Amino acid sequence: MKINNRQNLLVATLVGVLACAATIARAADPLPSWNDGQARQSIVAFVTKVTQPGSPDFVPPAERIATFDNDGTLWAEQPMYFQFFFALDRVKVLAPQHPEWKTKEPFASLLKGDMKSALAGGDRSLLEIVMATHAGMSTEEFDKIVKDWIATAKHPVTKRPYTEMVYQPMLEVLAYLRANGFKTFIVSGGGIEFMRPWVERVYGIPPEQVVGSSIKTKFEMRNGKPVLVRLPELNFIDDKEGKPVGIGQHIGRRPIAAFGNSDGDLQMLQYTAAGSGPRFCLYVHHTDAAREWAYDRKSHIGKLDKGLDEAAAKGWTVVDMKNDWKNIYPPERK
Amino acid sequence: MKINNRQNLLVATLVGVLACAATIARAADPLPSWNDGQARQSIVAFVTKVTQPGSPDFVPPAERIATFDNDGTLWAEQPMYFQFFFALDRVKVLAPQHPEWKTKEPFASLLKGDMKSALAGGDRSLLEIVMATHAGMSTEEFDKIVKDWIATAKHPVTKRPYTEMVYQPMLEVLAYLRANGFKTFIVSGGGIEFMRPWVERVYGIPPEQVVGSSIKTKFEMRNGKPVLVRLPELNFIDDKEGKPVGIGQHIGRRPIAAFGNSDGDLQMLQYTAAGSGPRFCLYVHHTDAAREWAYDRKSHIGKLDKGLDEAAAKGWTVVDMKNDWKNIYPPERK
Numbered sequence: 001m002k003i004n005n006r007q008n009l010l011v012a013t014l015v016g017v018l019a020c021a022a023t024i025a026r027a028a029d030p031l032p033s034w035n036d037g038q039a040r041q042s043i044v045a046f047v048t049k050v051t052q053p054g055s056p057d058f059v060p061p062a063e064r065i066a067t068f069d070n071d072g073t074l075w076a077e078q079p080m081y082f083q084f085f086f087a088l089d090r091v092k093v094l095a096p097q098h099p100e101w102k103t104k105e106p107f108a109s110l111l112k113g114d115m116k117s118a119l120a121g122g123d124r125s126l127l128e129i130v131m132a133t134h135a136g137m138s139t140e141e142f143d144k145i146v147k148d149w150i151a152t153a154k155h156p157v158t159k160r161p162y163t164e165m166v167y168q169p170m171l172e173v174l175a176y177l178r179a180n181g182f183k184t185f186i187v188s189g190g191g192i193e194f195m196r197p198w199v200e201r202v203y204g205i206p207p208e209q210v211v212g213s214s215i216k217t218k219f220e221m222r223n224g225k226p227v228l229v230r231l232p233e234l235n236f237i238d239d240k241e242g243k244p245v246g247i248g249q250h251i252g253r254r255p256i257a258a259f260g261n262s263d264g265d266l267q268m269l270q271y272t273a274a275g276s277g278p279r280f281c282l283y284v285h286h287t288d289a290a291r292e293w294a295y296d297r298k299s300h301i302g303k304l305d306k307g308l309d310e311a312a313a314k315g316w317t318v319v320d321m322k323n324d325w326k327n328i329y330p331p332e333r334k
Numbered sequence: 335m336k337i338n339n340r341q342n343l344l345v346a347t348l349v350g351v352l353a354c355a356a357t358i359a360r361a362a363d364p365l366p367s368w369n370d371g372q373a374r375q376s377i378v379a380f381v382t383k384v385t386q387p388g389s390p391d392f393v394p395p396a397e398r399i400a401t402f403d404n405d406g407t408l409w410a411e412q413p414m415y416f417q418f419f420f421a422l423d424r425v426k427v428l429a430p431q432h433p434e435w436k437t438k439e440p441f442a443s444l445l446k447g448d449m450k451s452a453l454a455g456g457d458r459s460l461l462e463i464v465m466a467t468h469a470g471m472s473t474e475e476f477d478k479i480v481k482d483w484i485a486t487a488k489h490p491v492t493k494r495p496y497t498e499m500v501y502q503p504m505l506e507v508l509a510y511l512r513a514n515g516f517k518t519f520i521v522s523g524g525g526i527e528f529m530r531p532w533v534e535r536v537y538g539i540p541p542e543q544v545v546g547s548s549i550k551t552k553f554e555m556r557n558g559k560p561v562l563v564r565l566p567e568l569n570f571i572d573d574k575e576g577k578p579v580g581i582g583q584h585i586g587r588r589p590i591a592a593f594g595n596s597d598g599d600l601q602m603l604q605y606t607a608a609g610s611g612p613r614f615c616l617y618v619h620h621t622d623a624a625r626e627w628a629y630d631r632k633s634h635i636g637k638l639d640k641g642l643d644e645a646a647a648k649g650w651t652v653v654d655m656k657n658d659w660k661n662i663y664p665p666e667r668k
Binding site for chain 1: 540
């Protein structure tokens with residue numbers, strides 16, 4: 001077949017039109033990293049019905065509150081909560097100023113790299129490590145410490161920055177909800193001031209929409225400047241029964257959608273589900289040992305046992321990471 | 335002069351154009367209840383410089399956080415905090431269920447209308463009254479109690495609903511800031527759950543942007559439904575040094591503008607003023623005994639003493655209610 005110039009032009013135009021149509025189709029898919037399946041369909045169906053004016057399930061934008069756990073729901077949490085790696089790195093940085101740590105537990109074992117002995121004291125050891133590394137400075141100094149760490153630290157297994165170990169499919173859910181008038185909140189057992197310095201950049205969630213565990217702070221003049229000083233004293237544990245309490249304190253409204261991955265999120269999902277009108281609860285189930293980690297009922301971190309039973313009984317959405325997600329993490333940055 | 339049809343049309347058109355121009359001029363004035371003076375000019379100058387792209391004082395929208403005290407700053411607070419009138423009305427409603435109150439202070443004096451004896455016990459009496467009237471129910475039940483009360487209760491002096499005793503000029507400031515990309519927060523010594531049920535309708539501030547004093551809550555199943563139950567136990571006092579602490583907890587960012595009316599707001603204003611870049615601090619000074627109340631250094635409520643000195647020393651804006659405000663309250667509703 002011989003193609004003349006006019007035909008060439010026509011072909012070029014057609015190719016252009018088709019390419020453009022494909023782009024539009026792609027742009028119109030808000031969840032490109034999700035395989036078509038029950039999980040994906042349930043998300044789209046929920047968002048569609050609560051945003052359709054005139055629908056009996058319509059929810060006014062002001063009430064479209066969605067809460068997300070962080071560890072294991074928005075980013076990975078294995079082999080340990082990432083905030084714990086932060087604390088360990090801080091112990092190493094601060095060790096020269098604390099010669100007593102050489103013989104004082106849990107620091108002595110930590111500095112020798114003996115994690116098991118360091119944590120033998122359970123919650124008390126953990127609390128000591130957190131207080132030694134998270135308190136004493138102003139909130140603004142701590143903000144800078146976290147920002148500096150998260151910009152450079154690498155995950156021990158993947159060797160990627162922690163902020164690249166966020167779940168691409170969940171980033172898409174966050175953006176999809178916000179594009180549909182939802183306000184997205186983090187409600188995490190992690191430290192509120194450990195998350196705030198980076199979640200706006202990474203998740204598009206501003207500091208004032210972060211609920212988390214916290215230590216007390218005190219208003220104080222330092223060098224003539226009023227600051228908030230972080231005290232070595234627990235303020236609030238935002239886990240299990242604490243999550244609905246944290247939601248009450250910070251948001252003051254029952255969410256209509258909640259996302260978690262462990263039994264620590266169960267009360268948040270129960271609280272969300274029990275409101276009147278349409279509700280959406282989702283568990284991320286870690287089933288992908290090849291691309292991420294596979295764990296649930298017996299895991300020492302992010303244990304999902306009772307939650308899995310309740311999700312089945314109540315018909316909540318359970319994401320099968322291996323089969324529902326095309327990608328786990330965003331593409332590596334150069 | 336005789337006017338023909340054509341001239342009539344011309345006149346009509348001109349009148350129309352002029353009327354329209356006047357409307358535009360009015361619409362363009364974001365602060366119509368403010369007399370032209372230093373206070374008004376300082377607000378406009380600040381908003382203009384932080385929102386002008388390319389200006390050395392430009393502040394990105396995400397950082398445009400403005401915090402407002404409530405009692406005496408957004409609504410009136412005399413002759414007593416309005417939340418106290420709410421508590422008194424609740425004592426009356428609940429009295430039949432508490433026969434012991436007939437002889438138990440501070441309730442016995444309260445029910446006789448003897449405020450002075452009732453409050454002789456100081457903070458302890460006040461706390462007992464608050465706990466007896468604000469705890470025991472779920473957060474959703476309390477929300478309804480507040481909504482019902484605020485819809486019907488009238489101020490003892492003006493006989494107007496409390497939500498009509500908000501300051502029209504401050505409503506204009508709130509709207510003006512939001513129209514310029516600010517996020518507006520309440521940071522009040524009043525109860526967070528006492529404000530949330532009505533501030534969205536009255537101030538345009540959603541529940542999640544309210545910081546206040548609080549009692550503890552507990553996640554609990556009631557009739558098979560998970561709720562937050564309000565406990566008779568203090569959680570947080572959002573006053574004086576507590577205001578910057580509350581800001582840290584809920585907002586996690588230093589505000590760039592803060593509005594108050596008493597020494598209870600001083601630390602919030604100091605904390606705001608001490609950030610880097612452009613800052614704006616404003617005190618509402620109650621100088622209008624005819625249209626509202628006149629009080630400052632010696633008042634038992636909303637005392638403004640140290641704050642007045644610091645405002646003068648630091649060049650903060652001080653609103654002279656009598657001379658700066660054309661109107662105090664919005665027009666009465668029919």
